Amino acid sequence: MQKLCSLEDLENRQSKGFTLNGDALFVIRQERTVYAYRNSCPHLGIPLEWLADKFLDADSELIQCSTHGALFTIDDGVCVSGPCSGQSLSMIDVDIRNDEVWVLL
Ligand code: FES
Numbered sequence: 001m002q003k004l005c006s007l008e009d010l011e012n013r014q015s016k017g018f019t020l021n022g023d024a025l026f027v028i029r030q031e032r033t034v035y036a037y038r039n040s041c042p043h044l045g046i047p048l049e050w051l052a053d054k055f056l057d058a059d060s061e062l063i064q065c066s067t068h069g070a071l072f073t074i075d076d077g078v079c080v081s082g083p084c085s086g087q088s089l090s091m092i093d094v095d096i097r098n099d100e101v102w103v104l105l
Contacts, residue, residue: 001093001095001102001103001104002020002021002102002103002104002105003100003101003102004018004020004027004036004101004102004103005018005100005101006099006100006101007029007032007034007096007099007100007101008099009101010027010029010034010101011029012029012030012031013028013029013030013060014028014029014053014056014060015027015028015053015054015055015056015063016029016053017039017049017052017053017055020103020105021105023038023105024038024039024040024047025037025038025039025092025103025105026039026048026049026053026055027094027101028055028056028063028074030074032096034094034096034101035074035075035077035091035094036091036092036093036094036103037063037077037089037090037091037092038089038090038092040089040090041065041067041070041084041089042070042079042084042087042088042089043065043067043068043070043082043083043084043087044067046067048063048064048065048066048067049066050066051066054066056074057071061074062074062080063077063089065082068082068083069081069082070082070083070084070085072088072089076088076091077089077090077091092104092105
């Protein structure tokens with residue numbers, strides 16, 4: 001696993017993008033749980049965000065692809081609306097150790 005950041009670098013209920021060893025990913029923090037996904041929409045294989053670190057819908061309830069508006073659940077990355085409905089984002093394993101966020105790429 002590789003260290004991504006400190007837990008305190010992530011705002012609660014917000015998303016943030018990273019590039020680690022050339023791999024684009026993004027994370028969402030919910031309290032002390034962090035979800036991580038590869039930054040590639042299953043529809044066209046392109047990054048999800050238009051604005052830096054903005055991966056969530058207006059209510060911060062779902063992950064949103066900015067290109068065609070696909071919506072994904074935060075906890076398992078399944079597309080629940082949009083052109084790739086039923087497909088999933090590629091989840092990355094996360095471990096929180098001593099308030100640090102580690103990922104397995
Ligand atoms: S590229 Fe994401 S919904 Fe089309």
